[in-house]
Amino acid sequence: MQYVSPGKVPSVSLPSIREISAAAVPPRNGVISVAAVDFAQMIEAARAQPVVDAMIEHFGLTEAGMRDIVTHSGPHFLQAHQRWMDRRGGLHELNDLARSGGPQQFADRPELVEASISEQEGRVYLQHLFLDDAVVESVSRQIAARLDINAAKLGKLMPHLATLFVGVLCKSLA
Numbered sequence: 001m002q003y004v005s006p007g008k009v010p011s012v013s014l015p016s017i018r019e020i021s022a023a024a025v026p027p028r029n030g031v032i033s034v035a036a037v038d039f040a041q042m043i044e045a046a047r048a049q050p051v052v053d054a055m056i057e058h059f060g061l062t063e064a065g066m067r068d069i070v071t072h073s074g075p076h077f078l079q080a081h082q083r084w085m086d087r088r089g090g091l092h093e094l095n096d097l098a099r100s101g102g103p104q105q106f107a108d109r110p111e112l113v114e115a116s117i118s119e120q121e122g123r124v125y126l127q128h129l130f131l132d133d134a135v136v137e138s139v140s141r142q143i144a145a146r147l148d149i150n151a152a153k154l155g156k157l158m159p160h161l162a163t164l165f166v167g168v169l170c171k172s173l174a
Contacts, residue, residue, distance in 0.1 A: 039074025039165065040067075046107045046168035054110035055164070059157055065149065069157065072143045077165045080129035093128070097166065098173035107167030113160060122159025125166045 043052060056066045084090045097103050103121075105112060112118045130136050140158055144151035 039070050039077060042074075042168045042172070043070065043164070046171045048107040048164060048168050048171075050110040051107060051113060051164055051167075054113040055157065055160055058113050059153065059160075065147075068147050069143065069149075069154070069161070072146055073139075073158075073161055076139045076143070077129065077161070081165075081169065084129055094170070095173065098170040103163070103166045103170040105167065106163035107171050112163075118163050119159045122162040125162040126159060129162065129165075 043049065052066060052070070055061070056063060061069070085094070103125075106118060106121065126136050127133075130139070136158060137155065140155045141151050144154045
């Protein structure tokens, strides 16, 4: 499955997230905003499709269902990321994560989808991004209602989406 944003044609040579966002949104206080980049582009640029395929299989989703989840969760993750960068020390935290190399494994190793480490790390990333479990639950309910899918299933998927999001983000910074 290939994620293509509506109305966009995939290119052969994919730009980095920095290039995409720099072209779309000028840096603010030296921080590049990823608000104009969608999650599907990030997955494609990081070549993380095998991880997405593993999530589809592990959670019993369809390709179309996963594409919808990525499309609808992306803006929430991107907005949360921007708030993280705007917080004091947020950029430093993200750069430290990227230098550690840890998060990138979640964009590169599909076998981690079934490992408990992915869910555990995902919960930590969700906390960094959204600051509050109630916000994560609210976002999950909103997406589930919009897509008419089981909110509990989406709630179990959210930590894995968070590891994928932070993984592809850190991979672009490394």
